[in-house]
Every structure is written in C-alpha cells, then in structure tokens.
Amino acid sequence: MRFLHTADWHIGKKLHGYDLLEDQAYILEQILTIAKTEKVDAIVIAGDLYDRSVPSEEGVRLLNQTIAAMNLTAEIPLLAISGNHDSATRLATGAPWFAQSNFHLHTRLDQAFKPVVMENTAFFLLPYFEPVDARIYFENSSIRSIQEAMPLVIKKMKEQFDPKYQHVLVSHFFVSGSSRTDSETKVEVGGLDGINGSLLEDFDYVALGHLHNRNALNLPNARYSGSPLKYSLSEKNQKKGVWLVETTGQLNLQFIELEPLREMQELQGTFAHFLNPETYQQLNRERYFSFLLEDRSIIPNMMNQLRKVYPRVLQVERLYGRENSQQLAVKKLKEQTPIELTEEFFTTIVQSKPTKRQQKWIEQSFHQLIKKGGDGDAS
Amino acid sequence: MRFLHTADWHIGKKLHGYDLLEDQAYILEQILTIAKTEKVDAIVIAGDLYDRSVPSEEGVRLLNQTIAAMNLTAEIPLLAISGNHDSATRLATGAPWFAQSNFHLHTRLDQAFKPVVMENTAFFLLPYFEPVDARIYFENSSIRSIQEAMPLVIKKMKEQFDPKYQHVLVSHFFVSGSSRTDSETKVEVGGLDGINGSLLEDFDYVALGHLHNRNALNLPNARYSGSPLKYSLSEKNQKKGVWLVETTGQLNLQFIELEPLREMQELQGTFAHFLNPETYQQLNRERYFSFLLEDRSIIPNMMNQLRKVYPRVLQVERLYGRENSQQLAVKKLKEQTPIELTEEFFTTIVQSKPTKRQQKWIEQSFHQLIKKGGDGDAS
Numbered sequence: 028m029r030f031l032h033t034a035d036w037h038i039g040k041k042l043h044g045y046d047l048l049e050d051q052a053y054i055l056e057q058i059l060t061i062a063k064t065e066k067v068d069a070i071v072i073a074g075d076l077y078d079r080s081v082p083s084e085e086g087v088r089l090l091n092q093t094i095a096a097m098n099l100t101a102e103i104p105l106l107a108i109s110g111n112h113d114s115a116t117r118l119a120t121g122a123p124w125f126a127q128s129n130f131h132l133h134t135r136l137d138q139a140f141k142p143v144v145m146e147n148t149a150f151f152l153l154p155y156f157e158p159v160d161a162r163i164y165f166e167n168s169s170i171r172s173i174q175e176a177m178p179l180v181i182k183k184m185k186e187q188f189d190p191k192y193q194h195v196l197v198s199h200f201f202v203s204g205s206s207r208t209d210s211e212t213k214v215e216v217g218g219l220d221g222i223n224g225s226l227l228e229d230f231d232y233v234a235l236g237h238l239h240n241r242n243a244l245n246l247p248n249a250r251y252s253g254s255p256l257k258y259s260l261s262e263k264n265q266k267k268g269v270w271l272v273e274t275t276g277q278l279n280l281q282f283i284e285l286e287p288l289r290e291m292q293e294l295q296g297t298f299a300h301f302l303n304p305e306t307y308q309q310l311n312r313e314r315y316f317s318f319l320l321e322d323r324s325i326i327p328n329m330m331n332q333l334r335k336v337y338p339r340v341l342q343v344e345r346l347y348g349r350e351n352s353q354q355l356a357v358k359k360l361k362e363q364t365p366i367e368l369t370e371e372f373f374t375t376i377v378q379s380k381p382t383k384r385q386q387k388w389i390e391q392s393f394h395q396l397i398k399k400g401g402d403g404d405a406s
Numbered sequence: 407m408r409f410l411h412t413a414d415w416h417i418g419k420k421l422h423g424y425d426l427l428e429d430q431a432y433i434l435e436q437i438l439t440i441a442k443t444e445k446v447d448a449i450v451i452a453g454d455l456y457d458r459s460v461p462s463e464e465g466v467r468l469l470n471q472t473i474a475a476m477n478l479t480a481e482i483p484l485l486a487i488s489g490n491h492d493s494a495t496r497l498a499t500g501a502p503w504f505a506q507s508n509f510h511l512h513t514r515l516d517q518a519f520k521p522v523v524m525e526n527t528a529f530f531l532l533p534y535f536e537p538v539d540a541r542i543y544f545e546n547s548s549i550r551s552i553q554e555a556m557p558l559v560i561k562k563m564k565e566q567f568d569p570k571y572q573h574v575l576v577s578h579f580f581v582s583g584s585s586r587t588d589s590e591t592k593v594e595v596g597g598l599d600g601i602n603g604s605l606l607e608d609f610d611y612v613a614l615g616h617l618h619n620r621n622a623l624n625l626p627n628a629r630y631s632g633s634p635l636k637y638s639l640s641e642k643n644q645k646k647g648v649w650l651v652e653t654t655g656q657l658n659l660q661f662i663e664l665e666p667l668r669e670m671q672e673l674q675g676t677f678a679h680f681l682n683p684e685t686y687q688q689l690n691r692e693r694y695f696s697f698l699l700e701d702r703s704i705i706p707n708m709m710n711q712l713r714k715v716y717p718r719v720l721q722v723e724r725l726y727g728r729e730n731s732q733q734l735a736v737k738k739l740k741e742q743t744p745i746e747l748t749e750e751f752f753t754t755i756v757q758s759k760p761t762k763r764q765q766k767w768i769e770q771s772f773h774q775l776i777k778k779g780g781d782g783d784a785s
Contacts, residue, residue: 081460084493084495084496087495087496087499088495091495091498091499095502099502099503114463116463116466116467116470117463117466119470120466120470120499120500121499121500121501121503121504122500123474123478124478124500124503124504124506124507124509125500125503127503127506127507128503128506130503
C-alpha cells in the first residue's frame with residue numbers, strides 16, 4: 028500500500044488578513060499532481076480540511092472541486108477525517124455517497140472502529156472527538172479527557188487487528204512531546220489533550236494531523252504531515268509538503284516538498300532600502316513579506332508606503348528599540364498561552380497561585396470556550 | 407412514470423420564534439412513507455430545501471438524514487433543484503457523488519439543459535437562477551430579468567425535446583397570475599420575476615416550487631406543490647401535501663394530504679374561557695395557536711399566562727378595538743410590500759408619484775437587497 032499523507036489544509040484561512048484561497052487552490056492542485064505522478068493507491072487527509080466550522084461559499088467551492096478532482100476525475104481513493112476546526116456535521120454532507128467511490132470520510136467516533144481495508148492495509152479513521160463523545164460511546168461517565176479516552180479507543184481498535192493486514196491509524200490530536208507553532212490553537216496543544224506516544228506503537232503507521240510542523244513528533248511509526256502551506260510567520264523556515272508512505276514490507280517514508288504560489292520571506296534593512304527600485308526589482312514582490320527595519324526614526328505612513336511596493340506585508344518589526352521594557356512585556360504576553368495569562372492574572376489579584384482544582388477549572392473553561400468559538404476567528 | 411412532487415421544505419425555518427425542526431422531521435418522514443406506499447419511481451423536490459443559505463448544524467443534519475433515508479436506504483431516485491433560499495454552492499456539496507445513485511441535484515443553470523431521463527420521461531431540472539447567470543450562460547448582456555431569460559431557457563430545452571419521451575420541467579419561480587401567502591418573500595413574488603404561464607405549455611408537466619399554496623396556480627399541466635407545513639398564519643386554512651404525478655398516458659394528478667405533528671388552530675373567545683381547564687382539557691394544547699380575544703379590558707401578563715397553558719402561541723389579536731385608526735394603519739402597513747411602502751413614502755415626501763424609471767430603480771434595489779440578505783433572517 029502506497030499513499031500520500033496530508034492534513035491541515037485549513038481551507039478559507041486568512042493570513043494576517045490576506046485571503047489564501049488562491050494559494051490553497053494552487054497547493055491542492057500540486058498534491059493531486061504528486062498523487063498522480065507517484066501513482067499512489069490513496070490520499071490520506073488527517074483532519075482540518077476547513078479552517079472554520081462555517082466556511083465561506085468560496086471555501087466550500089474549493090473543497091468540493093478538490094475532492095471531486097481527486098476522487099471522481101482522477102479516481103484516487105480518499106481516506107479522510109474531520110479535525111477540530113471542521114464542523115463534523117457539516118463536513119459529513121455527502122459522506123454516505125462518497126463511500127460508493129472509495130472516498131471514506133469519517134466524522135463520528137463510532138466510525139473509527141470499522142476499519143477501511145484497502146489491499147494489505149486496514150485504515151482506522153479516527154476523527155477529532157470530544158470527551159463527551161467517548162463517554163456516550165463507551166457508556167462510561169468517568170471519561171473526562173481525551174487522555175482518558177484514548178487507551179479505550181486504541182484497545183478497541185487492537186481487538187480488530189488481523190495479522191494478515193498492516194494497520195494504519197489516521198488521527199487528529201496532540202501527541203505529548205510534540206513541538207508546536209503559532210498557527211495552532213495554543214490551549215489545545217498546551218498539554219490538555221496530549222496523548223502518550225507509546226499508545227500508538229502497535230500501528231504500522233500513524234498519519235497525524237493537528238500540528239503544522241512535519242517534524243513536530245519523532246516516533247519511528249508516526250508523523251504529522253504538517254500543513255501544506257505556511258500558516259504563520261513562525262512557520263517561515265519549515266519545509267511544507269506531504270509524506271509518501273509505503274506500508275508494504277518495511278515502512279518507508281519519503282517527504283515530498285510542495286512549492287507555494289507565493290513564498291514567505293523575511294527581510295532586514297532600512298526603509299529607504301526596501302523602497303529603492305534596485306532592491307525590489309530583484310525581489311518577487313508578490314510574496315508574503317516580513318520586514319525587520321534598521322531605522323530608528325519615526326516613518327510616517329510606513330505601512331501604506333510599503334504596501335504600494337509589496338502588496339502582501341505580513342509584519343513590520345524594528346530591529347532597534349525592540350527590546351524596550353514595554354515591548355518586552357507585550358512580547359512576553361504574546362508568548363503566553365491563555366491559560367498561563369489567566370493564572371498570572373489570578374496570582375496578581377489573589378496574591379497566591381491557583382490551586383490544582385482551580386487550575387483545572389481554568390483549563391476546562393478555555394477548552395469549552397475554544398470549542399464554542401469555532402465559528403469565530405481562525406486559530 | 408409515477409413520482410411525488412414536493413418543494414419548499416425550508417428546513418430550519420422558525421415560525422414566530424418556534425423551532426420547527428421536529429415538525430419538519432415528522433413531515434419529511436411522512437413524505438418518505440407515502441413514496442414507499444405509492445411505490446413511486448422518484449421524488450421531485452422543486453427547491454428551497456433549506457430556509458437560509460447558511461443553515462444551522464441541526465438543519466444540515468436533518469436534510470442529510472432525510473436524503474440518505476430516501477435515496478440510499480429506500481433506494482428512491484431523487485430529482486432536486488436549489489431554490490432562492492438555498493445557497494446553490496453549499497447545497498451542491500456531494501452532488502457529483504449523489505448522481506451515482508440516481509439522486510440528481512441541479513444547482514447551476516447550465517445543468518438545466520442536460521435532461522435526466524428516467525423510463526419514459528425526460529426531466530429538465532432548472533434551479534433558481536439570477537439574470538446574471540443567464541447573461542453569462544447565453545453570452546447575452548442584454549438579459550436584465552428572469553422574464554427576459556426564460557424564453558431563451560425554454561427554447562433551449564425544447565430543442566432537445568424527443569417525441570418518444572414525456573417532458574417534465576422542475577423549476578422554482580413565480581408564474582404570473584399565481585396567488586401568494588405571507589411566508590414567501592413579497593418583493594420577489596410581487597411581479598418582478600413573474601413568468602408567463604404560456605411559456606410552459608409544451609411540457610407534459612411542470613413541477614413548481616416557490617409559492618406555498620398548492621392552489622396558487624391553475625394551469626392544466628403545471629402545479630405548485632406548496633410547502634409540506636404551514637409556514638405562516640395566512641396559510642392556516644390551506645391543505646398541505648404532495649402531488650402524486652403519473653405521466654404515462656394522460657397526465658394524472660392526485661393530491662395526497664400530510665398530517666402535521668402539530669396543527670395550526672385559530673380560536674375565538676374570552677381570556678377567562680381560554681384559561682378555563684374545561685376549555686383547554688378538550689384541546690390539543692401542543693398545537694400552534696392564534697387567539698382572537700373577545701375581552702375589552704387590559705389583561706396584565708397576558709402572553710405569559712396563555713403560554714403557561716398553551717406552549718405555542720403564535721399570535722393574540724383583539725376582536726374589539728381592532729379596527730381603530732392606529733391599528734388599521736399598522737395593518738395596512740403590514741399588508742403592503744416593501745416596494746409599495748417605498749413608493750408611498752416617496753409620494754408623501756416628493757408630493758408626486760415615482761416615474762416608471764424610478765419605480766424600476768426601487769424594484770431593482772429591493773431585489774438586490776433581498777438577494778444579499780439571504781444569510782439574514784428567514785423570509
């Protein structure tokens with residue numbers, strides 16, 4: 028069995044206000060081209076197909092076109108799950124019909140236990156789920172977290188293991204020990220739902236989604252594919268691509284890089300330098316830029332002037348004066364998770380740290396808030 | 407060919423604030439039962455499956471369950487189009503896969519010209535479209551209205567007529583001369599997009615959606631199915647149901663009534679009478695009620711007291727004092743279309759009636775407004 032592993036398309040995501048739909052259409056087309064060139068048996072999509080639970084019409088159109096091109100026109104089987112950014116209910120539209128042409132889209136926990144068998148491989152497609160889903164499914168009201176649910180989930184899958192197959196898990200979670208980037212929702216990857224990697228060791232391969240860095244996890248048999256595009260400035264140095272996975276015989280993993288329509292580029296220099304035609308005529312001005320300015324003086328109308336030359340400016344930072352106390356404080360705030368911020372605020376007001384119980388309340392509240400906030404801004 | 411003709415499900419619609427999902431699930435189940443009992447060859451759904459372009463998750467779930475039960479479980483072919491309340495793009499999700507199991511869902515004008523042939527009948531599925539769609543499709547920039555577009559649409563369909571088939575048109579428009587009810591958007595049915603019924607005469611049957619009254623139009627070969635539920639108090643005396651259509655041999659139409667989960671009922675009497683257990687114990691209090699009060703005095707906390715006994719009160723009106731001048735004025739305002747109101751306002755301010763050209767501007771503005779407002783409140 029030879030398949031592509033991708034995830035975290037986040038169709039409809041905006042980057043510092045810039046609409047990425049064109050970049051996304053371009054990169055999804057590229058994934059399809061790779062799938063055809065490599066003559067894969069399937070494409071695995073490990074969740075977060077959309078960036079939000081109610082995507083725009085343009086986003087819906089792009090996903091519909093993409094899956095039709097892959098599954099109906101190119102006749103490539105698709106194995107997909109919903110992620111935490113998707114509305115499982117909305118994404119499920121059409122799914123019972125998709126299965127007729129080997130497009131298996133699982134959006135409910137109970138579906139994870141009916142493996143999809145293709146050639147020598149059994150795929151367990153485990154969508155993102157909430158503790159409440161596990162409580163209902165296992166009829167066990169004591170399950171309070173994903174960490175508590177996962178051993179039961181994996182055990183139930185293993186009961187169906189059959190030595191004549193390879194076993195692949197497709198899942199969308201934070202595995203403990205992974206490193207993260209800014210474009211994932213901090214509170215969710217900050218430990219609350221970390222799953223112990225040892226739980227995954229009996230699978231021949233685990234195709235993960237959720238983290239945007241393909242190197243976020245280092246296990247012999249498990250990988251995050253990462254997002255196909257850079258969805259945050261913190262990802263500017265990451266290589267983006269898809270895993271080509273071969274499960275027949277020994278596991279073979281090959282990372283195939285993707286070429287974005289517009290790269291992300293960080294530049295350092297003076298404002299005058301950036302506005303000098305000799306500078307910008309040598310650059311691909313269509314890229315997404317982050318500028319590190321060496322100037323010390325105030326520059327009136329700075330952003331507008333830059334954007335006249337560079338239509339996609341993500342950020343402008345100052346090299347000098349960056350570390351003054353106010354900016355340091357802001358920087359520190361920006362690096363803290365919402366939970367850390369709340370705990371620090373609590374400590375300042377109450378003059379003592381929150382108790383374990385109070386910490387748990389804070390964590391749970393944020394978790395619920397983020398869940399409810401799914402329709403709001405991308406995170 | 408023997409099929410059911412239904413339309414205007416408006417899944418997700420609220421009636422005076424009351425969620426109708428349960429009533430809708432009940433009535434859609436009943437349509438399926440009729441389809442099975444009558445052993446129909448197909449179910450035709452003539453648009454407005456949803457009440458709004460972005461339906462709730464619960465609405466999405468109900469439509470997904472309904473179409474799966476009809477098409478996959480009961481294996482009944484479905485022939486459906488998008489209406490003015492649906493987002494064509496969102497509704498189209500899954501459509502290319504649906505066609506594999508004889509579920510033909512057309513959401514674009516160009517699809518109307520590829521008839522779906524079943525047994526002895528060719529179905530032309532014409533979704534709701536805008537003049538701009540016709541301008542692009544026919545490459546004719548002079549098309550400014552649906553009236554101007556329809557002769558071209560029908561002509562192109564007729565070019566494909568084949569004497570060995572019966573020809574059925576499925577469409578979602580206002581046909582001139584039809585009568586309307588409150589639950590349709592007034593500005594759209596108020597003449598702006600009225601289509602001349604004579605255009606339709608060469609079809610063996612025209613299955614229409616848009617108007618909620620099955621008697622809205624009287625042509626020998628064309629019917630509105632009406633909505634399956636009463637979606638406005640003005641529809642309280644209408645019979646709701648589906649048409650059983652037989653196209654083999656002479657056209658045969660039979661109206662099969664639906665039994666709602668909760669009827670709509672208008673009662674006249676005194677407040678004391680309605681709160682008397684002897685009255686309400688003889689009533690099905692779960693129904694949707696409209697009260698016509700004979701009292702003349704002020705009744706404090708009236709609505710709350712009524713709702714304690716009758717959980718679904720749509721409206722309370724006074725029999726006496728109803729016709730005082732202020733109420734008359736309000737009633738008159740309520741009965742006017744937005745276009746009429748604007749023209750009256752114009753006349754009051756300018757002291758002369760709007761010219762034909764100004765009238766056209768007003769109409770066009772409202773038409774665009776309503777189109778844009780598709781994501782807003784139900785109408």
